[in-house]
Amino acid sequence: MTTASSLLSAQGVSVSFNGARGRVDAVRDVSLDIQPGEVLAVIGESGSGKSTLARALLGMVPMRSGQLHLDGEHLAADTRRRTLAQKRRIGMIFQDSAAAFNPRFTIERILLEPFTLMTSGKDPHKAQRPAELLDKVRLSSDFLSRYPHELSGGQRQRVGIARALAGDPDLLICDEAVSALDVSVQAQILNLLSDLQEEGGLSLLFITHDLSVVEYLADRVAVMFRGELLETGSLSEVFDAPKTDYTHRLLQAVPRLDDFAGDLVGIAPEPLGRS
Ligand SMILES: Nc1ncnc2c1ncn2[C@@H]1O[C@H](COP(=O)(O)OP(=O)(O)O)[C@@H](O)[C@H]1O
Numbered sequence: 001m002t003t004a005s006s007l008l009s010a011q012g013v014s015v016s017f018n019g020a021r022g023r024v025d026a027v028r029d030v031s032l033d034i035q036p037g038e039v040l041a042v043i044g045e046s047g048s049g050k051s052t053l054a055r056a057l058l059g060m061v062p063m064r065s066g067q068l069h070l071d072g073e074h075l076a077a078d079t080r081r082r083t084l085a086q087k088r089r090i091g092m093i094f095q096d097s098a099a100a101f102n103p104r105f106t107i108e109r110i111l112l113e114p115f116t117l118m119t120s121g122k123d124p125h126k127a128q129r130p131a132e133l134l135d136k137v138r139l140s141s142d143f144l145s146r147y148p149h150e151l152s153g154g155q156r157q158r159v160g161i162a163r164a165l166a167g168d169p170d171l172l173i174c175d176e177a178v179s180a181l182d183v184s185v186q187a188q189i190l191n192l193l194s195d196l197q198e199e200g201g202l203s204l205l206f207i208t209h210d211l212s213v214v215e216y217l218a219d220r221v222a223v224m225f226r227g228e229l230l231e232t233g234s235l236s237e238v239f240d241a242p243k244t245d246y247t248h249r250l251l252q253a254v255p256r257l258d259d260f261a262g263d264l265v266g267i268a269p270e271p272l273g274r275s
């Protein structure tokens, strides 16, 4: 589905890698659309091409073919050829966002960096921005003077989210953003992402192998298998009436929320594979 109102639209995206054992077609002719304010979950087992698709959307990996549009305007496949305004509109959170933090920088400095890059130092309120970002992710300004190793995993991921919010993006791409966290912490981070999405009208492209997370957060679901997009649909279309045998089996392979009366997200089903 391509509509004029799509925030991000990808058509016919293919990505291949040339490795020692020949060519790997990691993403094959994938088309998808993300609407303003919606949560699109991308599911599929390990190696199905989810992360590569995310990196292609971010312009971090060369596409063999395909077209991207942001708000109906052409979006260059290579991030270096995107405008600053375009780059600001898409934020990214990884499984371990903190791995990219300089361990010798305070949280304040880590959160100042994106502003230095984005506004070339012209923002008169730059000094306030780190505290504002911490507030958005429900951390007190006490954290400004701390170092990454002084934070818990959940706190570090909150700082990762804060940093991804620095450009005031319209879309956050979350690649296994809670997978490395304890189950109770996962729930807190998911609630935060859900609040940010509702309050700020953010769209989320949420990549996960954890179907309980999908059920909690997603409006629509896209299922990937061996680089291909097998099906997309609303949460209930895909979960209650999967169109393909693969999706049916994928859904049966892990416990569902229904199996855990009352407990919303405090569930860690066996991963389908490591991502
Ligand atoms: N940089 C790379 N070089 C070579 N092969 C890669 C690279 N990144 C991913 N792949 C391969 O592409 C396929 C899809 O990987 P990936 O996108 O990471 O899947 P997922 O995120 O769904 O686990 C896998 O076969 C993987 O081995």
Ligand SMILES: [Mg+2]
Pocket: 050, 051, 052, 175, 275
């Ligand atoms: Mg992955």
